Amino acid sequence: MTVPVSTAYAECTSYKRVDLYADQYEGPSSCPSGYTLHTSCGAYWWGDGAYLEQGCIYKNQWWRTCTRSCSYNGPTYHTYYATLTYNANGGSGAPAEQSKSIYATSASGSVNFSISSKQPTRTNYKFLGWDQNSKATKPAYPKDKSGTISVSYGSSQTLYAIWQKVASSKLIYHGGPNASDPVAQYTRDEGSTLKLYDFSDPNLQSKKFTVPAGMRFDHWNIDPKGAGTSYYPNATFTYGAKDVNLYPVFVPLVSQMPSTGVNGAMLWGASLLLMSSGIIIHRRNRTIN
Structure with a gap:
């Protein structure tokens, strides 16, 4: 250059x-x-x-x-989860999800979860327990037994509620001897219990149940004519598989005399004895002839 x-x-x-x-x-x-x-x-x-x-x-x-x-350039670490979920399977109130995690290079190992003691509910069904098969009839984890389930890290398991259909029936209160009278119906599962209403209970009065003039309510009966099984107010009623109709049994109102403190049967027996002896008692002047 x-x-x-x-x-x-x-x-x-x-x-x-x-x-x-x-x-x-x-x-x-x-x-x-x-x-x-x-x-x-x-x-x-x-x-x-x-x-x-x-x-x-x-x-x-x-x-x-x-x-x-x-x-x-070494092994890569990740967070791996093991998760257990509950499915009410047509019911409600399933337990909350359970989960645990590890931070590792691989999803090795597992964790044992204790089966929740919380039970879901379903109308007209009885809860039997939990199973991994939603269509099982006999649960792998019965409700009355504690148990555990193993879930691998990096995976999840679902437990389904297993149900048994429970028969339900009605308790039907009638306002009178006719089936067409106003009624109050209470449906419960078989085996459920409750206290029977008195005829004057507000729950029945709201259905326009009324006592006939000159009569008073005494008890309930499964027969409109009072010829069947009787049930009394405040008694414990247990539901069965069939409906039960209750009809009111009314009795006449009776004026009560002042009590003498003496058994009526004893007075009647004493009167018969005196009459057989020729002795007549006059109530007005209380003299003996």
């Missing part, structure tokens, strides 16, 4: 151009065990130029910046 005389050495009439490249590094020069060193470099940029005294050479210096970093 030709250069001005004023900037060149006297013995050189021409110069040879030489491009020199150099890297500037940022970051670590090495990495610890288990990590890999990565280098990322940008484009070269011109730094400076200079004439060399020896050999008539013109040096052209280029630079670039390189960034170094370390990346982990």
Whole structure:
């Protein structure tokens, strides 16, 4: 190459151009065990130029910046969950989900969950227990026995409520001997119990149950004519598989005489004895003839 005389050495009439490249590094020069060193470099940029005294050479210096970093090349860790869920399977009130986790390189191992003691409910059904098969008839985990279930990390299990249909029936209160009278119906599952209403109970009065004039309510009977089984107010009634109709039994109102403190049967027996002896008692003057 030709250069001005004023900037060149006297013995050189021409110069040879030489491009020199150099890297500037940022970051670590090495990495610890288990990590890999990565280098990322940008484009070269011109730094400076200079004439060399020896050999008539013109040096052209280029630079670039390189960034170094370390990346982990060992096993990868993740969070793995083991989850147990409950399905009411047509009912309601299933227990809350149970879950545990590990932070590991693989989903190895399992956890034992205790079966929840909380029981779901379902109208007209009896809860039998839990099973992994939603259509099971005999649960693997009966409701009255404690148990555990193993769930592997990285997986989930679902327990389904297993039900048995329970017969239900009605207790039907009638306002009179006719089936067409106003009635109050109470449906319960077989085996349920309740206290029987009195005829004057507000729950029945709201159904327009009324006592006939000159009569008073005495008890209930399953027969409209009072010839069947009798039930009395406040007695405990147990539901069965069949409906039960209750009809009111009314008796006449009787004026009560003041009590003498003596048993009526004894007075009647004494009267018969005196009459057989020819003795007559007159109540008005209380004299004996």
